[in-house]
Amino acid sequence: MKVAGEQILSASRERVWELFNNPARLSRLIPGCEKLEILGPDEYAGTMTVGIAAVKGVYSGKLKLEEKRAPEHYRMVVEGKGKQGFIRGSGTLDLSSKEAGRTVATYAGDVQVGGTLAQVGQRMIDSAAKMMIGQFFAAAAAELKAESVGAVARHGIFINFLRYLLRLLRSLFETLLGRRSN
């Protein structure tokens, strides 16, 4: 099965690249993935719980990043196995800057699904794969948004005002108690 498409993310290419290369953050984007353990350079192991309708299965597998050219390109190779079937595939991810703060993520890959799951679910595997890719990018968009909101807040006027107040109170206390520790 071939998968291909593109998604626009509201963040700079560098930030998107960092997100897609950080195993702790990447694991939060992969639907049903609990965590990714580091096996070696750019090689990770993890488990993924996939539940669509009553069909629920746990898959364990490996994920490898190859052909890395920061911050624009890599190839992802995945293989996973569960009781209901297996999945093997690889695909490329390319990031290009559209305008300031917007990145186009283009992906293309080939995935093989086998076992009972593929035999019975044949008519839906395509759509299931598309749905999961959609969930992945939706999670990525949410993660990038949360990150930028966090960044704004850190430099926000409100936070600075609170800090100023805190400093004022502290110096007041210190004056009252007659000592200066800082």
Place this chain on the structure above:
Amino acid sequence: MFPAPFDYHRAASVKEALGLLGQFGDDAKLLSGGQSLLPMMKLRLAQPAHLIDIGGLRELAAIKEEAGKITIGAAATHNQVETSDLLRARLGVLSECAAEIGDVQVRNRGTIGGSLVHADPAADYPAAILALEAEIKLESASGSRTVKAQDFFVDLLTSAIKPGEILTQVNFVAPAAGTGSAYVKHPQPASGFAIIGVAALLKLDARGNCESVRVGITGLGPKAFRANAVEAALVGKAPTADAIAAAASHAANKVEPMSDIHASADFRAELARVYTRRALEKALSRCKR
């Protein structure tokens, strides 16, 4: 083909079923007609530890009309929907749709509630449910809520039902007198699932122009949908063959068609256009003024 072991609970009421659902949580599945769940369990793709049977609940099987509202209980079988005199007279498109589901065995066991929560992208009912603008009632331990058909089908095999909820009723307001309706489908020959299924409702105004048009399409994308572009293209116009064909050409707008060994994406999109035209023509032939 035997399922993995499970405990069977026969609920005596919706309340008891909700209690059991709360008790077993994720380990439990509700069983109604079992026409989608049991095959998956036999293939061991689904292995729930507990089955809570609500299929036999009389309170869920009623089909009735009260104060202009038609209610179908979740456990009403496809056969009941197909043969009910009330539904044939007032919601003809739904009975026509039910008659097209699977085979006799499936229609005798399968239920409307089970089919809807399963949200199979090729199921027949969603097309008619969307065109009829049904409302779906969901009950949980903390109360009940109503979801519009439009919002009920979320994605592939995903409906708006949440864990701990039971679909108890599907509610309808019958289309205005004189409305013509039709459900037509291109079935997958082995399973009977809709490769494309289209439900159309058409009402003409006094001058013979299209006053209201409602079209639901199943089988094309990962979820059934209302074909708004088709509807908009026809409202206010005279229902000529050309106008209907032009409107039907919008059937696959904004949908990424599914693709499998039975029908490629392009073929599915073409089928959607052809069957939308046929559904509208058939609905038109049934309009009364």
